Amino acid sequence: MSAVVRPADERFEPMRMQDLDEVVAIERDIYPFPWTRGNFQDALAAGYSAWVLRDASGEMIAYAVVMIALDEAHLLNLSVARPYQRYGFGWRMLDWMAQCARDHGARTMLLEVRPSNLPAQRLYARYGFERIGVRRGYYPSHGGREDALVMRIAL
Numbered sequence: 001m002s003a004v005v006r007p008a009d010e011r012f013e014p015m016r017m018q019d020l021d022e023v024v025a026i027e028r029d030i031y032p033f034p035w036t037r038g039n040f041q042d043a044l045a046a047g048y049s050a051w052v053l054r055d056a057s058g059e060m061i062a063y064a065v066v067m068i069a070l071d072e073a074h075l076l077n078l079s080v081a082r083p084y085q086r087y088g089f090g091w092r093m094l095d096w097m098a099q100c101a102r103d104h105g106a107r108t109m110l111l112e113v114r115p116s117n118l119p120a121q122r123l124y125a126r127y128g129f130e131r132i133g134v135r136r137g138y139y140p141s142h143g144g145r146e147d148a149l150v151m152r153i154a155l
Contacts, residue, residue, distance in 0.1 A: 012096050015050035015063060017041070022060045023052070026081045033140045035077060040065070043076065049100050053093055062093040066101055066109070073101035073155070075111040078120075090123050098127075102155045109155055112148035114139055121149065129153045 015023065020040050027034035043050055043065045053062040064078040075097060080089045101109055112135060113120050129151035138148035 009056035010053055010061065010092070011056075012051050012053055015040075015044060015052050015065070017044060019052055019060070019063075023063050026060065026063070026079060030079060030082055030085075032142065043067075048076070049073075049097070049104065051093075051096060051100070053089060053096070062089045064093050064097045066097050068101055068104045068106050071105055071107040073097075073104075073106035073109040075109055078111075086119075090120075091127065094123065094127055098153075098155055106155055108152055110150065110152050112138060112150055114146055115149055116141075116146065124151050127153065 020037055023040055024034070024037050040050075046067075049066045049068055051064055052060055054060055060081060061084045062078070062080040065076045067074045067076055075094075078090065078093055078097065080093065098109060109129075111124065111129065113124060115121075130153070131149055132152045133150040135148040135150060137145035139146040
């Protein structure tokens, strides 16, 4: 595989039902316990802030889903397609979602992350998220259940 060059004309777009084939394909490729099509359909139907990042050719680079309630945002999913990982697209997607949350009146953002997902933990910590707790047995895992680290940032 050749190196991925940062696309010159990236664009953020609201996630639509038509995007779900691509979203679900990426989700299945990068996670052992992916969200289902139904999870994404429910998020869109509920009016959550859901976005995709595409390159100039239209290829999906990343996507994210945030639930905003009153003055708090909850980052539910942030994913980068495997060929684009480690090129700063996770940061760009996170920054976009934080701005969207601010634009809708959120003052804080929460998220859960697997203790085994060290790259995501590093991204969130570099962005300014702080660990505030643990949810025991939150995620499915091959060994039963895995805890979730709860992190928060002031927006």
